[in-house]
Amino acid sequence: MTARRSDATRAAILTAARQRFAADGYERATIRAIAADARIDPSMVMRYYGSKEGLFAAAAEFDLRLPDLTDQPTDQLGEVLVRHFLDRWEGDGTLVALLRTAATNQGAADRMRAVFTDQLGAAVAAVVPDPAEAPRRAGLVASQMLGLALTRYVLRLAPVVDMPLADLVTWLAPTVHRYLRAPT
Amino acid sequence: MTARRSDATRAAILTAARQRFAADGYERATIRAIAADARIDPSMVMRYYGSKEGLFAAAAEFDLRLPDLTDQPTDQLGEVLVRHFLDRWEGDGTLVALLRTAATNQGAADRMRAVFTDQLGAAVAAVVPDPAEAPRRAGLVASQMLGLALTRYVLRLAPVVDMPLADLVTWLAPTVHRYLRAPT
DNA sequence: ACTCTATGCCAACAGGCGTTGACCTCTGCT
DNA sequence: AGCAGAGGTCAACGCCTGTTGGCATAGAGT
DSSP: OOOOTTHHHHHHHHHHHHHHHHHHHHHHSOHHHHHHHTTSOHHHHHHHHSSHHHHHHHHTOOOOOOOOGGGSOGGGHHHHHHHHHHHHHHSOTHHHHHHHHHTTOHHHHHHHHHIIIIIIHHHHHTTOSSGGGHHHHHHHHHHHHHHHHIIIIISOOHHHHHSOHHHHHHHHHHHHHHHHHSOO | OOOOTTHHHHHHHHHHHHHHHHHHHHHHSOHHHHHHHTTSOHHHHHHHHSSHHHHHHHHTOOOOOOOOGGGSOGGGHHHHHHHHHHHHHHSOTHHHHHHHHHTTOHHHHHHHHHIIIIIIHHHHHTTOSSGGGHHHHHHHHHHHHHHHHIIIIISOOHHHHHSOHHHHHHHHHHHHHHHHHSOO
């Protein structure tokens, strides 16, 4: 698969799709609008991505890019994780697109579930006291981090939006640390 | 406004609407499907609720029914709150409907914001060390509780779904307690 | 008994959607 | 130069949506 002449177009479509999906959610984002943003005909979207579902699947590829937690001092696990999530999300609307869509679209919910089960689950398993407890602890961490994403980026709850990143880290880090390390 | 002959119909519409909105989200839930569930003509929905937005507004009336927290022992505030939220949500799909819809619908997001700012904010203000910190603390509590609702009822993340209510309370209560009472 | 209004159904409209296929046009290869 | 194929446009289809207006009917108030 070498470089294609249409790579620029494909990329433009993906960029526009991420913005529209993030801003409007899956149902309200229309292929026509995405195509218009990318200054392209709607039928091109179909040609390159097959269907709206296919386009979303391509646009919602999401990697948490979690660092290797075993490199971190144990007592800073919570802080490192919270800060990483915030850094990862502040600049990239893909997570918001995925979150908005996962609320109504089965496929997006499946993918979101997979992202947090696989990626977060693996990272957490390495630093948890009892490996058998890893999924449960990862689930608890996910509930707090996704709750933050929901209230800050989707619902835009004023106090959570206004809170500086550093304060968020200070407040949430002990929670995440406890979910990871507290004895059962 | 006394009893109308159509009250049974109106109630049936609301019940069907809540189920459909909760199951499918705002966009995918159609007036036709809701009307079919209520064994009624779609035009009746319009007559009684004006529009789809109006129907949703009527169906998504939501009261957290928070208890007066000043009645509770200070050291059990977290436990009481977490248990109350879980009890309130396990049986009533309205919150899930609101949550699913708030992801894409501005009006629903506004209402969700209002519910947590007003109802939770007021309850929290009564038990917080410094009243000026109440909104921020309420926001933190909302982030954890809504994250739980998101992962358990919408995303259906396996470890969170499988966890018994008692375990959830045990894990989340200290988090909520800290958000409410920890010194800044 | 006779209205008159609320209740209900039916059929249709206009608009937007995802999707399709026919049709040009440019580019790289031989 | 000539050709094949990829890139791109255009117009349209079929479907489903929220919404509307007309028409039957039953039931309460007098």
